[in-house]
Amino acid sequence: MELEAPDFDLSRTLDSGQVFHWEKCGDGFAGAIGPRGVFVEQRGKRLRFSGVTAETITSYFALDHQLAKICRSFPDDPALTAARDFCQGLRIIRQPRWECLATFITSSMKQVAHIRQISRALRTRYGQRHRVKECAAPSFPTPSRVAKLTEPDLRACALGYRAKNLLATARLVASGDADLEQWSTLSEETLRARLCELPGVGAKVANCVMLFAYERLRAFPIDVWIERVLRQKYFPNQQKVTATQLRAFCETYFGEHGGYAQQYLFHHARKGGATPGTAAP
DNA sequence: CTCCAGGGATGAT
DNA sequence: ATCATCCATGGA
Numbered sequence: 001m002e003l004e005a006p007d008f009d010l011s012r013t014l015d016s017g018q019v020f021h022w023e024k025c026g027d028g029f030a031g032a033i034g035p036r037g038v039f040v041e042q043r044g045k046r047l048r049f050s051g052v053t054a055e056t057i058t059s060y061f062a063l064d065h066q067l068a069k070i071c072r073s074f075p076d077d078p079a080l081t082a083a084r085d086f087c088q089g090l091r092i093i094r095q096p097r098w099e100c101l102a103t104f105i106t107s108s109m110k111q112v113a114h115i116r117q118i119s120r121a122l123r124t125r126y127g128q129r130h131r132v133k134e135c136a137a138p139s140f141p142t143p144s145r146v147a148k149l150t151e152p153d154l155r156a157c158a159l160g161y162r163a164k165n166l167l168a169t170a171r172l173v174a175s176g177d178a179d180l181e182q183w184s185t186l187s188e189e190t191l192r193a194r195l196c197e198l199p200g201v202g203a204k205v206a207n208c209v210m211l212f213a214y215e216r217l218r219a220f221p222i223d224v225w226i227e228r229v230l231r232q233k234y235f236p237n238q239q240k241v242t243a244t245q246l247r248a249f250c251e252t253y254f255g256e257h258g259g260y261a262q263q264y265l266f267h268h269a270r271k272g273g274a275t276p277g278t279a280a281p
Numbered sequence: 282c283t284c285c286a287g288g289g290a291t292g293a294t
Numbered sequence: 295a296t297c298a299t300c301c302a303t304g305g306a
Contacts, residue, residue, distance in 0.1 A: 017287060108288040113305055115287080160302030165289080202289050223287035242296075266287075 009089025025135035037130025037137035083268035099140035100213035146170035165200025
């Protein structure tokens with residue numbers, strides 16, 4: 001099937017560190033959306049896909065987001081202007097709640113490449129097998145599937161100390177004590193508080209899950225990359241800027257689509273060529 | 282080899 | 295409330 005997808009860059013979106021399981025397959029990508037195996041490839045302004053309906057593709061890749069309007073809502077500063085130029089067509093996608101939460105629990109102190117490896121191990125061992133265009137596209141294991149595993153099972157997927165947290169959170173979700181779907185109706189503050197009660201979830205992971213799975217486009221995750229960007233671009237050569245000050249700045253400065261601004265700054269910093277640690281010329 | 286990563290939990294100031 | 299330390303693993 002095909003679909004119009006103007007103002008969208010598929011490979012850039014899938015390589016921006018918000019989702020970790022899509023893999024190159026021929027001229028496109030193989031992956032899963034929830035329980036279904038999916039192939040998707042971009043041809044100019046059109047998206048060619050199989051495995052799910054056009055409605056699912058539109059929702060997952062957030063093709064209904066008014067990207068131009070979102071970008072216009074950004075504050076006008078050099079760092080953000082450069083990031084926006086670099087990130088054209090990058091969208092914040094709508095991920096299934098559980099797999100987004102689980103994946104970001106495994107992300108702590110890990111590089112993107114390794115998070116991808118963990119996601120692949122969990123999907124290959126414990127997910128449902130799918131095959132699209134001769135490529136594997138396993139789904140992420142359900143909460144109840146993970147809940148029945150043991151800590152050594154998860155450590156065998158290279159989770160290290162994160163294994164205990166993922167297991168405990170899976171059991172809370174599987175039992176219904178943590179109802180991720182029902183939480184979608186909560187206010188921003190309450191949702192963040194609920195997420196932070198889960199083992200292995202702090203402010204950073206909670207904000208990632210809010211942004212990538214609950215469509216809270218204001219949520220502003222601060223990781224080591226973003227912290228570096230903020231200090232370098234928005235607080236140049238000022239020492240003693242506390243984490244609390246940075247957080248307060250982000251809440252007010254970047255506005256209602258702060259999460260988009262954050263993602264653009266993150267992707268630009270990570271892929272834009274500037275070496276981390278070295279000052280800009 | 283060393284360095285560091287889309288951090289969180291815990292205990293000490 | 296803020297700061298320091300430890301946690302486990304492998305890519306770069």
